[in-house]
Amino acid sequence: MVARRADSKNVGSAPRTRARGGVRSDRSLEGSVDVKIGVIGTGNMGRTFGLLWASSGHDVLFGSRDRAKAEAVAAKHERARAGDFDDAAAIGDVILYTVRGVLPSTLLRAPQALAGKVVIDCNNRDFDSRIDRPTPEVSLAERLAADVPQAKIVTAFQTIPHVVAELGRDKLAPQRISVFLCSDDAAAKATVKGLADELGFVGIDSSELKRARLLEAVGDFIRLHIGARRHGLFTSLSIQPVQR
Numbered sequence: 659m660v661a662r663r664a665d666s667k668n669v670g671s672a673p674r675t676r677a678r679g680g681v682r683s684d685r686s687l688e689g690s691v692d693v694k695i696g697v698i699g700t701g702n703m704g705r706t707f708g709l710l711w712a713s714s715g716h717d718v719l720f721g722s723r724d725r726a727k728a729e730a731v732a733a734k735h736e737r738a739r740a741g742d743f744d745d746a747a748a749i750g751d752v753i754l755y756t757v758r759g760v761l762p763s764t765l766l767r768a769p770q771a772l773a774g775k776v777v778i779d780c781n782n783r784d785f786d787s788r789i790d791r792p793t794p795e796v797s798l799a800e801r802l803a804a805d806v807p808q809a810k811i812v813t814a815f816q817t818i819p820h821v822v823a824e825l826g827r828d829k830l831a832p833q834r835i836s837v838f839l840c841s842d843d844a845a846a847k848a849t850v851k852g853l854a855d856e857l858g859f860v861g862i863d864s865s866e867l868k869r870a871r872l873l874e875a876v877g878d879f880i881r882l883h884i885g886a887r888r889h890g891l892f893t894s895l896s897i898q899p900v901q902r
Contacts, residue, residue, distance in 0.1 A: 692716060693849070696750025698743050698765070700731050703780050704756040706820040707857075712737040714856050721746030747771040752849065753809075754778045758798070761805040773808035776846040778853075779870070780815040782877040797870035799840065810846035813870040814839050814854060814861075816877040819884065819891045823857060830858030835894045838864040838873055862897055 693716055697708040700722045712718040712735040721743040722728035728740035747753060747762075748771045755762075758781040762769040779799040799813035814837055815823075822835070837854040839861055841847040851861030864873065876895070883893045 693751040693853075694749055695719075695752050695754065696721060696746030696748070697754045697756070698746050699754075699756035700727050701756055702820040703815065704754060705731050706823050707754055707780075707815070708738065709735055710823060710826075710857055711853065719746050719749045744768055744771065747775075750775065752776045752778065752853070754780065755802065756780060758782070761801065763805050769806055770808075772806045775809055776843075776849050777802065777806070777809045777811050778815070778850055779811060779813045782816050782874060782881070795871070797868070797874055799867055799870040803842075803867060810841065810843040811867060812839060812841040812843070812846050812850045813867065813873055814850050816873050817880050817895050818859070819880075819893065821891045822894055825858075827856075827858035833894075834860050834896055834898060836860055836862045836896045838862050838876070840864045840867050840870040840873060842867045860896075 695708065695711050695716050695718045697704045697718060697720045700708075700720050704720065708718045708720055708731070715737070717737055717739075718732075718735075719739045719741055720728040720731045721741050722731075723743070725740060725742065728742070732738040732740040741749075743757075743765055744767050747766055747768070753772060753775055755777050757765055762772055766772075779802050781798050797813070799811055803809070803811040816838070818835070818837060822830070835858075837851075837859040839847050839850055839854070841850075847863060851863070854861040880893055880895065884891055
């Protein structure tokens with residue numbers, strides 16, 4: 659495992675394609691599949707990843723409690739639309755769930771809309787560098803899975819600060835930054851790996867959903883280096899084979 663700062667300078671380039679409608683895309687055609695993406699929440703993670711996937715050729719709907727906030731984000735890209743949380747849950751083949759600490763059964767009027775869909779949990783638990791915390795007995799992703807058991811939960815992007823993702827594929831791809839993926843559904847995990855890879859990351863299969871408990875601890879480790887160790891937001895992890 660390599661802890662590093664993601665280089666914010668231009669370190670190389672990667673193949674680029676054009677998405678439908680003439681929108682410039684950072685996505686390689688190889689292994690890419692167009693999916694509709696519903697983003698539940700318009701904070702840093704939801705806004706950043708939703709707009710990146712829109713630029714990569716996907717149709718994206720941003721859902722927010724405040725319709726005006728969703729409209730402000732959606733206005734940044736012609737492939738993006740705005741609605742409320744339930745609109746995002748209903749339209750997406752893939753759902754990015756960014757509302758930490760609130761389960762779908764509480765957040766949505768119709769949580770059953772998530773049944774059969776790939777739901778990405780990118781949330782981290784609360785963090786305080788002054789407190790030593792054990793690995794959680796139950797992860798946030800597992801709580802999500804228990805709340806909507808018919809959904810295909812994939813935990814991913816917990817170790818990626820939004821400002822790192824904003825660097826774009828050209829700068830990220832040469833750095834081979836890892837996105838760790840945990841899920842009990844192999845096909846759902848492969849879908850999210852594709853979405854991570856097309857943004858310039860390297861999706862890493864990190865086993866079943868219960869391993870998300872370890873990822874939450876890794877998220878704490880990243881935030882320790884971001885804050886207490888003063889490495890800044892451009893901090894990342896990579897797992898790569900050692901050349902022999």
